[in-house]
Amino acid sequence: MSRATAAGLARGGAFAAAGIAFPFVFNQAWIVNIGVLTLMYAALATAWNLFSGYTGYITLGQAAFFGLGAYTLGITFQHFGIGSGYNPFYALPLVGAGIAIASLPIAWIALRTRHMTFAIVTLTLLFIVQQLAFNLRSLTKGSTGLMLPTPHFAIDSYDTPFYLAMLAILLAGLSLCWLILRSKLGLMLLAIREDEEKARGLGIRVTGAKLIAWWLMVWLSAMVGGVWAYYLTFIYPESSVDPLVMIGAVLMTFLGGRGTLWGPTVGALVLVPAQQYMITKLGASRLYLVGYAAVFMVVLLLLPRGILPSLRSAIDAQRERRRTHREPRVREEAHA
Amino acid sequence: MHELVQAIILGILVGGIYALMASGLTLVFGIMKVINVAQGALVILAAYLSYALFSHLHIDPFLSILIVTPAMFVLGVAVQLVFVRSLRGPDGSELSLLVTWALALGIEGVLSVIFKTNFRVTSPSYADNSWSIFGYQVSEVRVLAFVASAVLLLALSLLLTRTRFGRAVRATVQNPTAATLLGVDANRVQTLSFGLGVSMAAAAGAVYGVIYPFNPGSHYDLISRLLSIVVLGGLGSLGGAVFAALAMGVIEAIVAVKISPVWSSFSFFVVLITFLLVRPQGIFGVRERVL
Numbered sequence: 001m002s003r004a005t006a007a008g009l010a011r012g013g014a015f016a017a018a019g020i021a022f023p024f025v026f027n028q029a030w031i032v033n034i035g036v037l038t039l040m041y042a043a044l045a046t047a048w049n050l051f052s053g054y055t056g057y058i059t060l061g062q063a064a065f066f067g068l069g070a071y072t073l074g075i076t077f078q079h080f081g082i083g084s085g086y087n088p089f090y091a092l093p094l095v096g097a098g099i100a101i102a103s104l105p106i107a108w109i110a111l112r113t114r115h116m117t118f119a120i121v122t123l124t125l126l127f128i129v130q131q132l133a134f135n136l137r138s139l140t141k142g143s144t145g146l147m148l149p150t151p152h153f154a155i156d157s158y159d160t161p162f163y164l165a166m167l168a169i170l171l172a173g174l175s176l177c178w179l180i181l182r183s184k185l186g187l188m189l190l191a192i193r194e195d196e197e198k199a200r201g202l203g204i205r206v207t208g209a210k211l212i213a214w215w216l217m218v219w220l221s222a223m224v225g226g227v228w229a230y231y232l233t234f235i236y237p238e239s240s241v242d243p244l245v246m247i248g249a250v251l252m253t254f255l256g257g258r259g260t261l262w263g264p265t266v267g268a269l270v271l272v273p274a275q276q277y278m279i280t281k282l283g284a285s286r287l288y289l290v291g292y293a294a295v296f297m298v299v300l301l302l303l304p305r306g307i308l309p310s311l312r313s314a315i316d317a318q319r320e321r322r323r324t325h326r327e328p329r330v331r332e333e334a335h336a
Numbered sequence: 337m338h339e340l341v342q343a344i345i346l347g348i349l350v351g352g353i354y355a356l357m358a359s360g361l362t363l364v365f366g367i368m369k370v371i372n373v374a375q376g377a378l379v380i381l382a383a384y385l386s387y388a389l390f391s392h393l394h395i396d397p398f399l400s401i402l403i404v405t406p407a408m409f410v411l412g413v414a415v416q417l418v419f420v421r422s423l424r425g426p427d428g429s430e431l432s433l434l435v436t437w438a439l440a441l442g443i444e445g446v447l448s449v450i451f452k453t454n455f456r457v458t459s460p461s462y463a464d465n466s467w468s469i470f471g472y473q474v475s476e477v478r479v480l481a482f483v484a485s486a487v488l489l490l491a492l493s494l495l496l497t498r499t500r501f502g503r504a505v506r507a508t509v510q511n512p513t514a515a516t517l518l519g520v521d522a523n524r525v526q527t528l529s530f531g532l533g534v535s536m537a538a539a540a541g542a543v544y545g546v547i548y549p550f551n552p553g554s555h556y557d558l559i560s561r562l563l564s565i566v567v568l569g570g571l572g573s574l575g576g577a578v579f580a581a582l583a584m585g586v587i588e589a590i591v592a593v594k595i596s597p598v599w600s601s602f603s604f605f606v607v608l609i610t611f612l613l614v615r616p617q618g619i620f621g622v623r624e625r626v627l
Contacts, residue, residue, distance in 0.1 A: 056427070056430075058430045058433060058434075060433070106609065109609060109612055109613050110612070112612070112613075112616040113567075113612060113616040113617070114616075115429070115430065116365075116369070116371060116429055116430075116433075116571060117567055117571060117612075117616070117617075117618075119371070119430070119433055120371065120563045120564075120566075120567050121567065121608075121609070121612065123560065123563060124560060124563065124564050124567075124605050124608060124609075126560075127556075127557075127560040127601075127605065128602065128605045128606075131601060131602040131605070132602070134598070135598045135599060135602065243556060244441075247434075247437060247441070250434060251434075254434070286445060286448040286449060286453070287445065287449055288445070289441050289442070289444055289445025289448065290441075290442055290445035290446055290449070291445075292438075292441060292445070293438045293439065293441040293442030293445060294442070296434070296435075296437075296438035296441070297419065297435065297438050297439075297442075300431055300434055300435050300438065301419065301422055301423075301435070304431060
């Protein structure tokens with residue numbers, strides 16, 4: 001095992017340990033609540049990055065699968081009774097897998113188009129799912145919204161199970177990204193992002209590779225949606241298929257760094273607490289939308305590569321300077 | 337049969353307005369490969385401007401097109417200069433989707449702060465009048481809106497085909513590099529065209545506010561339709577956008593009477609996805625070139 005791998009594993013282990021310990025150290029409900037939202041966005045951003053960051057195809061339809069996950073869990077509760085407590089969490093990977101498989105034909109059609117059209121077609125998926133949530137009243141109760149049973153978790157640590165579920169999904173997403181980046185699939189996706197025609201010419205099965213990344217993205221997003229629905233116990237079309245949630249995840253990915261492993265998580269750690277602060281301060285006046293747009297603009301126009309890649313090149317540049325000046329190296333800089 | 341013809345008439349009238357909005361979107365894409373996701377929000381902004389002019393200064397909404405359109409042209413030019421121009425490089429197009437989305441959120445936020453989120457409609461005295469032609473009821477404002485849209489689309493197409501600026505625009509669409517070599521100022525063409533695209537949204541917005549109730553969040557519904565229209569028509573194709581807009585209007589109206597109004601906008605999305613299965617580049621689109 002190379003030194004870089006060991007450092008990476010240590011970093012991942014430390015992150016997981018800190019993540020698990022967090023709600024037990026800071027156990028006030030409002031802090032854990034922000035923790036749940038932060039992990040939710042981190043997981044969504046990681047999922048978005050897994051597909052769009054690695055393939056270069058921007059999808060604007062992620063909220064559709066988040067919403068499908070939320071509604072599928074809600075409808076399963078209504079019709080099949082999957083139990084309460086922790087049981088629904090165990091059903092989620094299956095629910096997510098089912099949604100992801102069902103989305104493959106649509107993805108195949110959408111991926112026949114090129115980048116810009118693809119982005120738009122995936123955006124229409126979002127509106128299709130929202131329309132379905134409004135119109136299939138027998139399943140979704142339409143705009144009235146769907147109630148899920150309230151789980152009987154202890155009141156003073158009510159948020160913790162949801163926190164841990166979100167954390168589990170995020171860690172699953174990060175592990176998948178890590179594996180992909182080290183695998184042949186990762187190289188294929190990279191080749192697609194750099195030059196799809198050339199990749200195809202070299203015999204890479206571009207459609208297959210893109211569909212695998214798509215499947216994983218949908219699987220993760222749907223599971224996040226399911227946990228979120230169970231957490232809120234009440235969902236309705238506008239809230240569960242919310243373009244703002246998805247655009248938030250996209251923004252975090254851009255802020256942290258597209259195509260990197262930790263970028264989306266870093267972006268979520270920076271932005272979600274800030275976002276929650278803005279909503280509590282400005283929420284009533286809806287001024288927070290303006291603030292949100294402003295942050296978005298600043299990130300896209302001034303830092304389009306994201307924090308981690310910029311940091312990495314700054315560190316590399318500094319190292320290069322040191323080497324050319326032949327100064328003794330004092331210490332190993334921490335990798336971003 | 338009577339019901340069906342009535343639906344088709346209504347669909348064409350509605351489609352005309354969407355054609356005007358979509359023309360701006362597809363024009364801007366053709367020239368600079370930028371999808372302006374804020375087009376819907378700009379339509380709503382114009383609807384509010386026209387509403388404000390009507391309710392405070394009693395200016396007729398159709399007359400207010402003459403005020404709102406130039407004002408929004410200036411806004412469009414400013415937006416292009418400040419936000420869109422700096423997006424260059426290999427993934428400039430993709431970034432433009434997100435930047436204009438952020439712009440849409442900003443507009444929605446500002447409008448919600450100023451006008452709150454309840455629905456408005458600009459209602460001049462003749463809003464409820466309708467004509468009866470061969471037994472078909474057609475609302476007066478809808479016909480006026482359609483005529484206004486058609487006139488503006490005609491003006492746009494004349495501008496593109498008969499003027500020096502139009503020739504520069506078409507040259508840039510066909511081959512940006514060659515156009516620049518032949519002395520076309522690409523920056524100027526891009527900025528002015530973006531302004532032009534926004535003015536189309538502005539003109540359409542002024543009439544939109546007479547026909548439909550709107551609130552700051554209405555832009556999501558609009559942009560989802562507009563994007564579907566330009567993709568179905570073929571990104572960058574003006575004729576395609578007009579054709580697809582009319583098709584959307586008619587399909588939705590027919591579904592609304594024959595099946596149920598709640599499924600009307602859904603039906604168009606299904607048509608779009610099915611169509612892309614057969615022809616991924618849209619009706620009049622050309623396959624996007626790999627640069």
